[in-house]
Amino acid sequence: MFKFILRRLLLLIPILLGLSFLLFVWVRALPGGPATALLGERATPERIAEVNRLYGFDQPVLEQYLRYLSRIIRFDFGQSITLRRDVTEEMLRRFPATIELSAAAMVFAVGVGVPLGFVAAKRERTWVDNGAVIASLVGVSVPVFFLAQILKMVFAERLGWLPSIGRLEPVRELQAHTNFNLIDSLIEFDRGAFVDTVKHLLLPGLALGTIPLAIIARITRASVMEVLNEDYVRTARAKGMSRRVVNRRHVLRNALLPIVTVVGLQTGLLLSGAVLTERVFAWGGIGGLIGGAVLDKDYPVIQGGVMFIAVVFVLVNLVVDVLYAVIDPRIRVH
Amino acid sequence: MISIHPTNTPTTSSSILEVSELCVTFQVRGTEAVRAVDGVSFTVRPGETLGVVGESGSGKSVTSLAILGLLPKRGVKVSGSIRLDGKELLDAPEKELQAIRGRRAAMVFQDPMTSLNPVLTIGRQITEVLLRHKVCTMADAPQRAADLLDRVGIPEPRRRLGNYPHQLSGGMRQRVMIAMALACEPAVLIADEPTTALDVTIQAQVLELLKELVAGSDTALVLITHDLGVVAGMCNRVHVMYNGRIVESGERHVLFAHPRHHYTRGLLGSVPRLDMVGSALTPIPGSPRDTIAWSEGCSFAPRCGAVTETCLGAAPSLEPTEEGCLVRCVNPATHEQSLWGGR
Amino acid sequence: MATVQEHLQSLMGARAVESTGSSLGREAFRRLRANRIAVIGASIMLFFVVVAILAPWLAPHDPRVNTWFDQIRPASIPGPSGDHWFGLDESGRDELSRIIFGARSSLVIGIVSLAIGAVFGLLLGVLAGGLGGRIDALIMRVTDVLLAVPSLLLALSVAAVMGQSRTAVMVAVAVPNVPLFARLLRSSMLAERQKDYVSAAVSVGIPRRRLVLGHILPNSVGPMIVQGTLALATAVIDAAALSFLGLGSADPTVPEWGRMLANAQKYTNVAPHLAIFPGVVIMITALGFNLFGEALREALDPKLRR
Numbered sequence: 001m002f003k004f005i006l007r008r009l010l011l012l013i014p015i016l017l018g019l020s021f022l023l024f025v026w027v028r029a030l031p032g033g034p035a036t037a038l039l040g041e042r043a044t045p046e047r048i049a050e051v052n053r054l055y056g057f058d059q060p061v062l063e064q065y066l067r068y069l070s071r072i073i074r075f076d077f078g079q080s081i082t083l084r085r086d087v088t089e090e091m092l093r094r095f096p097a098t099i100e101l102s103a104a105a106m107v108f109a110v111g112v113g114v115p116l117g118f119v120a121a122k123r124e125r126t127w128v129d130n131g132a133v134i135a136s137l138v139g140v141s142v143p144v145f146f147l148a149q150i151l152k153m154v155f156a157e158r159l160g161w162l163p164s165i166g167r168l169e170p171v172r173e174l175q176a177h178t179n180f181n182l183i184d185s186l187i188e189f190d191r192g193a194f195v196d197t198v199k200h201l202l203l204p205g206l207a208l209g210t211i212p213l214a215i216i217a218r219i220t221r222a223s224v225m226e227v228l229n230e231d232y233v234r235t236a237r238a239k240g241m242s243r244r245v246v247n248r249r250h251v252l253r254n255a256l257l258p259i260v261t262v263v264g265l266q267t268g269l270l271l272s273g274a275v276l277t278e279r280v281f282a283w284g285g286i287g288g289l290i291g292g293a294v295l296d297k298d299y300p301v302i303q304g305g306v307m308f309i310a311v312v313f314v315l316v317n318l319v320v321d322v323l324y325a326v327i328d329p330r331i332r333v334h
Numbered sequence: 335m336i337s338i339h340p341t342n343t344p345t346t347s348s349s350i351l352e353v354s355e356l357c358v359t360f361q362v363r364g365t366e367a368v369r370a371v372d373g374v375s376f377t378v379r380p381g382e383t384l385g386v387v388g389e390s391g392s393g394k395s396v397t398s399l400a401i402l403g404l405l406p407k408r409g410v411k412v413s414g415s416i417r418l419d420g421k422e423l424l425d426a427p428e429k430e431l432q433a434i435r436g437r438r439a440a441m442v443f444q445d446p447m448t449s450l451n452p453v454l455t456i457g458r459q460i461t462e463v464l465l466r467h468k469v470c471t472m473a474d475a476p477q478r479a480a481d482l483l484d485r486v487g488i489p490e491p492r493r494r495l496g497n498y499p500h501q502l503s504g505g506m507r508q509r510v511m512i513a514m515a516l517a518c519e520p521a522v523l524i525a526d527e528p529t530t531a532l533d534v535t536i537q538a539q540v541l542e543l544l545k546e547l548v549a550g551s552d553t554a555l556v557l558i559t560h561d562l563g564v565v566a567g568m569c570n571r572v573h574v575m576y577n578g579r580i581v582e583s584g585e586r587h588v589l590f591a592h593p594r595h596h597y598t599r600g601l602l603g604s605v606p607r608l609d610m611v612g613s614a615l616t617p618i619p620g621s622p623r624d625t626i627a628w629s630e631g632c633s634f635a636p637r638c639g640a641v642t643e644t645c646l647g648a649a650p651s652l653e654p655t656e657e658g659c660l661v662r663c664v665n666p667a668t669h670e671q672s673l674w675g676g677r
Numbered sequence: 678m679a680t681v682q683e684h685l686q687s688l689m690g691a692r693a694v695e696s697t698g699s700s701l702g703r704e705a706f707r708r709l710r711a712n713r714i715a716v717i718g719a720s721i722m723l724f725f726v727v728v729a730i731l732a733p734w735l736a737p738h739d740p741r742v743n744t745w746f747d748q749i750r751p752a753s754i755p756g757p758s759g760d761h762w763f764g765l766d767e768s769g770r771d772e773l774s775r776i777i778f779g780a781r782s783s784l785v786i787g788i789v790s791l792a793i794g795a796v797f798g799l800l801l802g803v804l805a806g807g808l809g810g811r812i813d814a815l816i817m818r819v820t821d822v823l824l825a826v827p828s829l830l831l832a833l834s835v836a837a838v839m840g841q842s843r844t845a846v847m848v849a850v851a852v853p854n855v856p857l858f859a860r861l862l863r864s865s866m867l868a869e870r871q872k873d874y875v876s877a878a879v880s881v882g883i884p885r886r887r888l889v890l891g892h893i894l895p896n897s898v899g900p901m902i903v904q905g906t907l908a909l910a911t912a913v914i915d916a917a918a919l920s921f922l923g924l925g926s927a928d929p930t931v932p933e934w935g936r937m938l939a940n941a942q943k944y945t946n947v948a949p950h951l952a953i954f955p956g957v958v959i960m961i962t963a964l965g966f967n968l969f970g971e972a973l974r975e976a977l978d979p980k981l982r983r
Contacts, residue, residue: 015818015822142963149942150956239440641685646681
């Protein structure tokens with residue numbers, strides 16, 4: 001098992017290398033060259049020449065790439081043009097907010113999606129099943145930023161049940177240990193802050209998690225339906241196992257494989273959806289940072305953000321692969 | 335239609351399984367209803383081996399699934415009576431059926447490659463049935479499982495407990511299936527084409543194993559197959575099914591010596607025999623699709639060489655023969671014609 | 678004997694003659710027509726296309742003209758009325774016309790980006806699936822890298838480089854489609870290659886190119902069409918997402934559904950209709966493509982026993 005994980009980790013390297021290469025090319029494709037990427041569009045020609053000399057942009061390409069690589073490995077993405085702060089530092093500061101939101105959305109998507117898909121599969125062709133299929137098709141068609149806006153409009157602005165922006169009420173002060181508000185409020189034994197955090201998480205989490213929920217429900221339904229037809233389920237019933245045991249130990253465990261894969265892929269959707277949702281709810285995570293950076297042409301931030309998120313996404317998929325091998329013994333042989 | 339027991343059954347033995355007028359109808363919305371099993375009756379005594387022979391589509395597998403209550407609920411109608419040791423199964427609540435399955439009646443399925451859960455160990459799949467029916471304690475279960483594996487002829491049984499199905503060959507997997515089925519010492523074991531999916535050499539081994547395991551015990555074995563060779567070596571009595579009904583039944587050696595129904599004769603005629611080297615095989619003409627409904631006459635008529643006008647119009651009923659078998663035919667082969675082995 | 682045979686024939690003749698196997702395409706078409714969901718999806722798709730094409734004739738007003746600016750008050754923006762079925766937007770333009778022209782913009786972006794993405798993707802896929810070996814491995818690495826970045830972010834970075842224009846959005850939305858189509862075609866082709874008819878053809882001496890182009894490719898087409906339909910839905914949504922974030926046409930008066938939604942954020946209290954209409958329209962359009970695409974997938978699946 002350990003060897004399996006190690007081997008998969010090693011496979012990460014060419015992907016990350018490839019990614020860094022793409023970003024390298026990307027920066028040089030910018031109008032004005034890489035110096036503009038660092039300085040912004042309003043840089044004067046003198047500043048540009050200075051930076052070119054400083055960063056060696058007038059050197060042969062291979063040297064540039066190696067230097068670039070050495071910076072990336074140290075997670076040095078330079079300074080944000082608009083914020084005048086170190087990009088990596090800013091990323092690390094804001095990252096927990098996005099993780100918290102994404103995790104909440106994923107818990108919602110899996111916690112509701114899997115049971116829903118399961119029930120729909122068992123009651124094939126009934127109204128529950130048909131309703132679930134249609135609901136999931138609609139769910140996939142809703143743009144997340146529209147859903148976010150509607151939820152905000154209805155529940156925050158009209159009904160006033162939940163807060164509309166931010167992670168905490170502005171008047172609240174929470175000591176930032178990890179920047180995960182849920183954890184920090186627990187550390188501080190601040191129950192009010194905890195409740196407040198949860199309240200702020202609800203709407204964005206719902207908005208962000210709905211589309212993955214639709215997809216997860218669909219795949220669960222398809223997978224369970226297929227497994228229900230398998231011979232070994234019939235064998236389990238022929239042995240007299242109770243319905244609950246058959247469902248759990250025989251059906252679900254085998255149906256889990258494609259579901260786990262999809263959950264891994266959906267984190268990509270969550271991470272990119274965060275860019276949109278964070279804009280609507282002024283969330284203060286990486287998504288909002290990247291979204292703003294696009295308009296401000298803050299290239300170091302975009303570069304750093306893309307790399308960050310890609311690394312997280314790839315790592316999550318690695319975890320999925322490992323989980324796969326844990327669930328299905330046939331895969332471990334390799 | 336009268337249900338008659340073979341006249342040579344000693345009336346003193348009681349049967350462990352009694353199937354009476356079993357009918358199974360499949361109806362998918364929008365299509366016609368299909369009668370897969372059309373009034374089948376038979377009994378099984380403790381310790382005996384019963385063979386049920388037929389082509390695919392004859393209803394033999396559906397009968398076995400119906401006995402254990404494993405048919406889907408939707409779109410399927412089952413009527414008649416199935417009594418296991420006197421207890422009626424057809425209207426029993428699901429909870430009771432679950433207590434019976436695996437414990438009093440068990441089943442071995444056809445394809446060992448797909449009939450085992452790929453993500454559970456062999457040991458788990460065996461101990462699961464032991465524990466569910468409370469046959470032993472959790473501490474004893476692994477040993478019992480290993481003993482079972484040993485009994486079915488799997489070498490190194492303790493080690494195998496931790497194996498997964500994909501690590502075993504087809505023949506071994508089928509042995510595991512048999513071990514699982516016999517784990518709680520059921521009164522009735524139904525084997526639905528247990529060797530069809532196996533290599534020829536393994537087939538003989540698995541059949542031998544089955545024979546050995548039920549010999550000397552009270553477990554009744556119902557062996558379902560399309561292969562007469564399987565039946566010849568193993569069964570006490572044989573029922574031949576065609577299109578949902580039993581068309582001939584009787585004691586094995588009598589049936590094989592004097593097959594009266596033309597379908598049975600056809601089945602025997604298409605089996606190669608060592609003592610008839612050089613003579614041609616005579617397959618049954620047509621295919622199972624060339625059939626008419628029993629309500630319109632004898633289903634086998636389109637393929638029968640001895641068809642007469644009386645065969646059409648109404649279904650023949652099961653009538654006893656002079657050898658003591660039952661045959662469903664208005665024009666069966668005569669005693670002299672039916673003598674097999676002297677062609 | 679003769680009468681018995683005749684009698685038999687008449688009894689058996691009642692069975693319908695089985696149709697000889699129809700091609701997968703015709704069979705699929707038949708199934709689609711019967712499927713209600715497919716019909717609904719196709720109708721929505723058709724409606725969207727018609728509206729987009731006929732926009733100049735359907736829209737009651739010019740979407741860029743803000744003639745009714747005087748009707749805007751700080752605390753109220755006119756909602757749906759007899760003159761303006763969808764109301765006015767925050768600058769005094771007719772909302773309905775903007776939505777209709779927005780359809781045109783979305784259709785163009787959707788189709789062009791799909792075309793670009795599909796062409797490049799299929800090209801890569803055919804090379805990988807047909808040539809195999811090193812080229813296959815290389816192409817797979819490239820798609821791995823592209824797939825490592827979530828699709829919207831990928832589109833975002835491309836658009837950020839190319840600046841503020843509709844072309845940028847088109848290319849940006851096309852990029853995530855490339856690895857998807859490449860992978861899909863490659864795996865389809867690999868699956869076909871395993872099939873027996875291919876070994877048979879090779880053993881008879883049919884040249885590789887003819888095999889690939891004439892047999893393997895046509896049989897792999899089905900999943901491509903499904904993917905294309907579903908990709909259109911994603912393209913519409915992704916393009917709207919990009920313009921929601923501020924990318925897209927540099928001219929702020931050009932109607933784009935995403936941007937309309939972004940502008941509506943400030944006015945959700947006084948003018949909810951500004952947020953609802955563009956959002957619902959995006960949703961219905963995407964829904965049409967998704968419904969049809971899913972129905973198509975089911976219709977083309979030879980495994981499904983309906």
